[in-house]
């Protein structure tokens with residue numbers, strides 16, 4: 001099944017950071033060059049960001065990662081007035097100027113807007129923004145029932161309301177075409193319990209909240225993706241999100257995207273199920289494709305046995321969708337294929353390269369395909385993001401000579417915002433969840449160090 005569709009032969013693409021300066025040669029209808037000049041695509045990064053990136057990726061990809069995560073956890077959880085950032089202004093500014101600024105967008109609307117503007121100035125089409133705070137209902141807030149206004153239900157309702165307000169606030173910080181990133185478990189225990197039971201619809205308060213968030217996103221021309229989480233929640237998340245797609249995605253426009261985790265053995269069939277529903281019910285399918293972040297904490301037997309199989313499955317799903325076929329092989333007639341928008345969310349250079357090349361190949365050759373966008377997390381895989389930006393710049397130059405050519409795939413950065421404490425907790429959780437993937441950031445570290453060395457040499461010449 002996996003060998004049915006062939007990639008266009010494009011071994012020359014993305015062979016490294018120093019790419020051919022030829023801007024006109026073509027092969028199989030695709031442009032050969034990856035950037036307009038001989039400069040590394042990382043040349044667009046401001047020197048300060050580059051230095052921090054070199055520092056962090058070197059630590060992340062080294063054996064120092066585990067002790068550093070341990071140290072960060074110790075500092076964040078410490079009650080000591082010497083260590084905790086809320087009590088020690090020096091510790092606060094060190095963490096703020098280093099980890100926070102590298103991985104987070106800002107503590108308030110003004111700071112976030114500045115970060116978003118900077119990203120767009122670098123060439124990113126847009127951002128995906130998420131609020132780092134995850135609602136936690138604090139049951140000690142429940143006072144004695146006889147005397148208190150606060151009942152357990154009030155506390156649970158407040159968690160849902162805070163989640164809604166946080167998402168609506170986040171939405172105000174982004175613009176047309178940007179994405180809001182939403183996690184259903186962020187709505188607190190009411191949502192978590194319903195997800196765990198596998199309820200077909202969200203509890204009423206969560207339903208009202210998410211509908212309001214989606215409607216606000218649609219009204220301002222933004223999009224919204226629902227994050228994939230652990231498998232215990234996932235079938236309910238799929239059903240709730242499909243229902244939102246029914247309401248908000250039509251006429252080729254996807255406002256809502258569901259996340260599919262390609263490491264799950266069932267993901268191929270799950271994509272096909274989404275396709276069948278979208279086709280028979282007549283709505284537009286939005287898919288964000290990830291590999292999956294919970295391998296260390298989830299039913300291992302449901303996850304592909306090897307990294308190789310996950311990689312192959314990820315690329316197979318991308319390739320199937322871009323060629324308008326069902327990944328499970330049960331494709332409808334091509335004219336019956338539903339409208340689909342795909343977001344390729346990965347740091348894997350090989351997957352990015354294949355998705356981008358195939359999309360450009362089919363667009364340039366006017367072959368049937370679907371729109372795609374690609375994105376990475378802030379502070380991660382900058383060489384992959386910058387490479388895409390460089391390719392888009394050179395493709396846009398080529399498109400000027402070839403009027404009428406469809407737009408290049410949009411490149412996005414996924415940002416988190418929140419207070420220093422909120423973001424540090426969020427980053428620590430994500431770092432622990434993604435530890436194995438983080439350790440593989442060696443390629444990024446090497447590319448960044450090369451670029452830093454190039455700048456240092458050109459200064460001293």
Ligand SMILES: Cc1cc2nc3c(=O)[nH]c(=O)nc-3n(C[C@H](O)[C@H](O)[C@H](O)COP(=O)(O)OP(=O)(O)OC[C@H]3O[C@@H](n4cnc5c(N)ncnc54)[C@H](O)[C@@H]3O)c2cc1C
Pocket residue numbers: 226227228229259261263290291292293294295303304305306307308310345346347348375376377414434436437440
């Ligand atoms: C923009 C963005 C949004 C994201 N949103 C989500 C989300 O909503 N939900 C979510 O779960 N994750 C999400 N992730 C994280 C994602 O699932 C991956 O954990 C992370 O991106 C690393 O995978 P990769 O595709 O970048 O590439 P790589 O680093 O090449 O792949 C690492 C991944 O391969 C898989 N893997 C590793 N070892 C094995 C093995 N032995 N057997 C089988 N599979 C293996 C795991 O999924 C691992 O995370 C997101 C990532 C990005 C970039």
